Amino acid sequence: MGVIGRKEAFLRVFATVFLVLTACLVGFDTQTKILFYSVVRKATYRDLNALFVLVWIDSAAAAYNLLQLFRCYLWPVSKEDLTSNYKYLAWGFYLLDQAAVYIVFAANSAAVQASMFAVTGESSLQWMKLCNRFTRFCTQTGVALLCGYFASIFMAVISSISAYNLFRFYSPNQFLLLKGK
Template identity: 85%
Template sequence: MGVIGRKEAFLRVLSTVFLVLTVCLVAFDAQTKLLFYSVVRKATFRDLNALFDLVWIDSAAAVCNLLQLFRGYILPGSKEDLTSNYRYLAWGFCLLDQAAAYIVFAANSAAAQASMLAVTGESSFQWMKVCNRFTRFCIQIVGALLCAYCASIFMAVISSISAYNLFRFYSPKKFLLLKGK
């Protein structure tokens, strides 16, 4: 398959599917309620900044995974050629995978924490519980966050595969020196 292995490609496709599913579940989730007999309130992902950021970060991570999938068609040669001739690109791919995994996990954790405030409320700030009134909206957000954490796990595994593919060409005895052929 060229530069990218089958298992890594499968994990990238799987994480991209979960990221896109998360984005769709969060971005298209909305619920309208009639409050106090005359006030209409609509709950969307734009009401919570962490959910808004989650949509954009997960979208960017999905695009990043797709670009990484297609690097096998863009860069000629095998993994050995990539590491010996394009060593700096291999470092860039590894660091990009690491950064994407960490940023997606951080965005998911921030969205989960902000969503917990919507579930429990905060009496000292006089924030009411949102999920008492918008239950379908909250249930769909929980499903989206579960998909997002599955994508985070897949991206962590991809990141470790990427690190392994980079560092297996270096000598274990001398720090960061390439192995001889």
């Protein structure tokens, strides 16, 4: 496994850890409060559809990164593999990495946007603020969303490595080397 392959594997491990951390922090986060002296209210990730979708998307992205990590270790790219057949696989890996990054980032952004209603409320729709009552739940969800953005950053770097692995087939032999005078 080359230097780029080791870096890609290292980044995939970090992305997987942050994706699993995000899914677990959101998925297992609950808080129960007694409201109005008799009504028991339990806040979970299922109360907000964006958090529910985030858990499933981050879990799927973590599984995808694990599969790609096993591919990095079981089938490292050598000089002999750099044929036109590998070019098609490189296109597939590049497109899958791009799709994974965009979907994880979009799910995180949707969860942040939906969570802002829990923080600020919406008086015109008569939605009350929930984070002033469920502070631990909201804090843990906020930390999880931050972890999700870190995972998105790691996956974006992985996607750029995947782009490098693809587009080196279409470049001269000395790709990204500065020309001497």
